[in-house]
Amino acid sequence: MQPLNRLQMAWRAAQDIEDGMVVNLGLGMPVACGDYVRPGLEVVIQSENGVIGAGPLADKAHADTDLVDAGSRRITLAPGASIIDSAASFAMIRGGHVDATILGAFEVAANGDLANWDMRIPNKGPLVGGAMDLAACAKSVWVIMEFNTRKGGPRLLNRCTLPLTAPNCVRRIFTDVAVVDVTAEGFVVREIVAGLSREELQARSGAPLHFASDCRALAAPEIALPDA
Amino acid sequence: MQPLNRLQMAWRAAQDIEDGMVVNLGLGMPVACGDYVRPGLEVVIQSENGVIGAGPLADKAHADTDLVDAGSRRITLAPGASIIDSAASFAMIRGGHVDATILGAFEVAANGDLANWDMRIPNKGPLVGGAMDLAACAKSVWVIMEFNTRKGGPRLLNRCTLPLTAPNCVRRIFTDVAVVDVTAEGFVVREIVAGLSREELQARSGAPLHFASDCRALAAPEIALPDA
């Protein structure tokens, strides 16, 4: 069994981005989805600091501290881009004008509750940022996260144990070993990595898993991690 | 006794505009105040359709249907002007960023209540426009109106008889025969036209008038009405 690496997870999530979508990509794995949008599609990457139409990272010669995305990365603008202020950017997000947001997460519950902002590290300050607005207001909320914690504990749960980002918001979860939808019936596995049985996956989950009648193999092309 | 004509009333009101003020001028007499700002002052004329820094009327050669003020008049821009959309313009007004608005009126009450939008003409539709926002939210609300109705009835009243634009908002009233402040004690006459006695003015008022200890003569230079 070969779980997807972090870039492969981003690749898999990016395959679900449809032509013409307005997409907001969270820090970490999600932001890498921008590199794997299917060829021939044109999408609008919304960055909550007001960049509407974020392009690839700037090379050294063009890096500009005034042209950054929500992750403080120095970026370029895509053709057709514009820049608005933060109040207008969150008006866009809150008003439901972002088709999909792809967020990192710590935990997702079977009712779609999302916990992605507070791991309860003693005395470390809270880091909410724009996650609550995105989770509550994007038309579709997708999550990229490993299926299990580093210690092997479950991240798919009946109820989140960590503080919520928003209730009932997650639609789809892209993990290293499965793609899981959140439905009215709970978790439904759409794709599972080859070599992992349904029983093994269930054993690693903190909540019941249903399996789609057309459940397929989760596969991604080889993508090397930069530090690998 | 020579009452001020309409342009003289606008002139008199304009004398109270101070250097650097942001001023919104209502339709009719108020808008003429723009022509009589004291020489050497620089003020910002805010028009609620979003023109911040309205200049004089455009001459025929430069008139542009896309560059209009709140009265649909084709205008120019003053140096330092900018243009915002209506939601932003009323955010500016409602947020208290307009120092003074000068409005026409039908009635003002001794507590500062203003009625300027509905004369109750049968079956004619209501015309509120931006008056309620301006009256409720400008830092100072000044009124220009004749002291009496065409039929000789009072416009300064204990209570307005017409529907209100905003309660407790008017600070100063510029009329053809007097300049009147609205204070916690009610109407206080600051200026009265030569040849009109205090008793005569009181007789023409629908509410008690106090007279300022330094009550002066109301005077304006000769200004011919365009159709005179």
Place this chain on the structure above:
Amino acid sequence: MPIDKRVASTAEALEGVSDGATVLCSGFGGAGFANVLIRALRERGTRNLTLVSNSATHRLSLTHELIEAGLVRKVICSAARGHAPGLSAFEELWKDGKIELVVLPQGTFAECLRAGGAGIPAFYTPSGFGTELAAGKEVRRFGDRDYVLETAIIGDLALVRADVADRWGNLSFRHAQANFGPAMATAAKLTVAEVRVAQAEPIPPAQVQVSGVFVNRVLAVGG
């Protein structure tokens, strides 16, 4: 596929608009009326409309044609007074109870649209407090002042006039042409812009006044 929101005809621009739609029409004082689209909507005969327009009666807006054609069942505006001493088409219908009217202070009107586009279902405003326009509305005190609760306006369709559009639907305006257009563009499920020029090349980022994210279709109608 490359994003391209340009359409070639008014029929394409208004495709899918249904009877009963709430239609937001921009424009103020002669600037920013999407009159080509408004006339096309009238010719289409879409009826039972709720018309959201700052003025129900502005001479230079063809919204009066929608009203005269009997296609409008309700008007939300800040101004509904005809210019002539006699009664306007709107006023005649209103007098006879054939058209419903909601009047808002102009700033509240604009803010309700901005709220509709910004995911704010309701907000408090000082404007209109103590007037008959606040009758029946919730009032609440914050600090030493009283405020009126107002709720968002969301349209099925916005018809907006701008100067230049690009294929992404980005818009820029001339002078005071914007007025209610930017707020309305954000507040409708389907936003259609009529523009002087609809170009393939992007509008330079600093000149974009309405992001194409808010705009579904653009129709070039010339000068």
Place this chain on the structure above:
Amino acid sequence: MPIDKRVASTAEALEGVSDGATVLCSGFGGAGFANVLIRALRERGTRNLTLVSNSATHRLSLTHELIEAGLVRKVICSAARGHAPGLSAFEELWKDGKIELVVLPQGTFAECLRAGGAGIPAFYTPSGFGTELAAGKEVRRFGDRDYVLETAIIGDLALVRADVADRWGNLSFRHAQANFGPAMATAAKLTVAEVRVAQAEPIPPAQVQVSGVFVNRVLAVGG
């Protein structure tokens, strides 16, 4: 007199700012921090401040100097986590109960400022509903959704970074430098902008991003 909001020194820029002030500081992700003014405020020693800044701990913002100098009694932000595994100056003070903290979702943070400048005392938002950030806040249902009531933020002082100002106080920004600046400029009793260039000639109207109506003083700091 000609309007001229340009000042020549940080002392003049901050004149009249009092202990206990609520200070709005713009900036996000390295862009738009008014670091010359923030450092001047620290050197001035104005204390007991409420700091309103999206991040309490961003490395590129000198707001951390205000915190380290013990001048801040309360922080309102959307992010307060230090970057290092150990505790930041802010986190040390917070742990010891020496600094008060209010955390808002970033969109709510921005909208509270926009509301403060726009005369809206309070509004409802879906963001944060059902989370601990909504604890103790009024919740209300509109349609089929629950919303949280949030109240406006108004500052005594806003410190905003822009690219160009003119003598009227109009501002234009480079790229993503605007972020919280426009909303903060509207929401403070005294708004001071630090800019690369402060010019006598007007910024062309279509390039003005913050009207000078909202700006009291501008200080050119170069680069």
